[in-house]
Amino acid sequence: MIDIGKYTKEFKELITASDHILLICHINPDGDAAGAMLAMRRWILTQGKEAGMISPNALQNFLLWMTDTDRIVDFHHNQETGAAIIKEADLIIMMDFNTSSRMGKAEEFILASPARKVMIDHHPEPDHIADLIISDTDRSSTSELVYSLVRELNNGDFNDKAFSEAIYVGIVTDTGNFEHGLYNGDTMRTVGTLLDQGVDKDRILNRVFSNFSADRIQLKGYALDKRMVVLPEYHAAYIWLTKEDLEKHKHQKGDTEGFANMLLTIAGVVLSVLFIERSGFTKISLRSKGNFNANALSRMCFNGGGHRNAAGGEMAGRIENAVTHFRSVLPQFKQDLDAAALEVGL
Ligand code: 5GP
Ligand code: MN
Numbered sequence: 001m002i003d004i005g006k007y008t009k010e011f012k013e014l015i016t017a018s019d020h021i022l023l024i025c026h027i028n029p030d031g032d033a034a035g036a037m038l039a040m041r042r043w044i045l046t047q048g049k050e051a052g053m054i055s056p057n058a059l060q061n062f063l064l065w066m067t068d069t070d071r072i073v074d075f076h077h078n079q080e081t082g083a084a085i086i087k088e089a090d091l092i093i094m095m096d097f098n099t100s101s102r103m104g105k106a107e108e109f110i111l112a113s114p115a116r117k118v119m120i121d122h123h124p125e126p127d128h129i130a131d132l133i134i135s136d137t138d139r140s141s142t143s144e145l146v147y148s149l150v151r152e153l154n155n156g157d158f159n160d161k162a163f164s165e166a167i168y169v170g171i172v173t174d175t176g177n178f179e180h181g182l183y184n185g186d187t188m189r190t191v192g193t194l195l196d197q198g199v200d201k202d203r204i205l206n207r208v209f210s211n212f213s214a215d216r217i218q219l220k221g222y223a224l225d226k227r228m229v230v231l232p233e234y235h236a237a238y239i240w241l242t243k244e245d246l247e248k249h250k251h252q253k254g255d256t257e258g259f260a261n262m263l264l265t266i267a268g269v270v271l272s273v274l275f276i277e278r279s280g281f282t283k284i285s286l287r288s289k290g291n292f293n294a295n296a297l298s299r300m301c302f303n304g305g306g307h308r309n310a311a312g313g314e315m316a317g318r319i320e321n322a323v324t325h326f327r328s329v330l331p332q333f334k335q336d337l338d339a340a341a342l343e344v345g346l
Helices: 005-017 031-046 079-088 100-112 142-154 161-174 185-196 201-209 214-226 243-248 259-265 294-302 319-343
Strands: 021-025 051-055 072-074 091-095 116-121 132-135 228-231 236-241 271-277 281-288 310-316
Touching: 005 091, 005 116, 005 132, 005 142, 021 031, 021 079, 021 100, 031 051, 031 072, 031 091, 031 142, 031 161, 051 079, 072 079, 079 100, 091 100, 116 142, 142 161, 142 185, 161 185, 161 201, 214 228, 214 236, 214 243, 214 259, 236 259, 236 319, 243 271, 259 271, 259 281, 271 319, 281 294, 281 319, 294 310, 294 319, 310 319
Parallel strands: 021 051, 021 091, 051 072, 091 116, 116 132, 236 271
Antiparallel strands: 228 236, 271 281, 281 310
16 A cells, blocks of 8 residues: 555645636546546635536436536547646646556547646556656555545545545445445444444445446346356456447446356356447456466556556457457466466356
């Protein structure tokens, strides 16, 4: 775990010295990306400063209840406004990503900006795209890192309802409500404080994890029944959903959230992959158990990245390309997959 105290002075000075602060999160923002960004802004407000917020594309519907989401500029749909805010910014804070391609179409505008830049993130091996990099892979979520940073800056817990809720959303998102991902005693002490501050965990749980359409539940059933492949010799399993499958089930953004994790509950499986076909390319989500490095596989095969146990990437073309490619590289990972299975006792 990093010593967050080492960063507070420089961070505070940057905030104090800046008049046009901009926060940006990664494309397809999840609860952690949105939560970290929304929470950071709440603290910046206490310094007598405003901060703009950009998301490279739209937030998923189930996050829209969060306080201040109406202030987030969706760059994909409002490029002109987004570009103007970026141009004006003298401080840009990048949240929950470690490489500039995660900013989608906003990337070129951000890279062209002479503003000072900060990265706050928990992904491994951050690219050096910021003047100040606050990166800690030992945190459950960027939101947990923001919580610690703000506690240091604030000389104590920051008690603000929207802040606390946003942090809680980030932590439960990245840990699947404490089912997977990385969390430890510090995470739980933070969660304890958030609950003491009055965060309504049941309300948040319902909004984040129990807020799906009936079509989505049927898509899940269809995926498991018709589109699941288990490869016991590789301790791997995958689900593949074509564009037509998604259309048939009236797919909405966010409907396949959580599908990537499902197959890790099969005995013996330490690698679970979800292939989702989009227009002209396939999105790949990888989840793993133990020491198997899904990030390395994603970087190598799908031009992607992420964490050791949760990564993602893309591949051009129809879904068959991506699935065939995956199956063709699997033998190279067999030793690592066997070792991970042994390690986690499967
Ligand atoms: P998900 O599978 O939920 O989309 O993403 C899982 C993890 O992988 C997240 O930490 C996310 O930041 C990362 N990730 C997902 N897609 C990509 C991608 O296309 N490129 C990179 N570098 N990381 C990704
Ligand atoms: Mn995250």
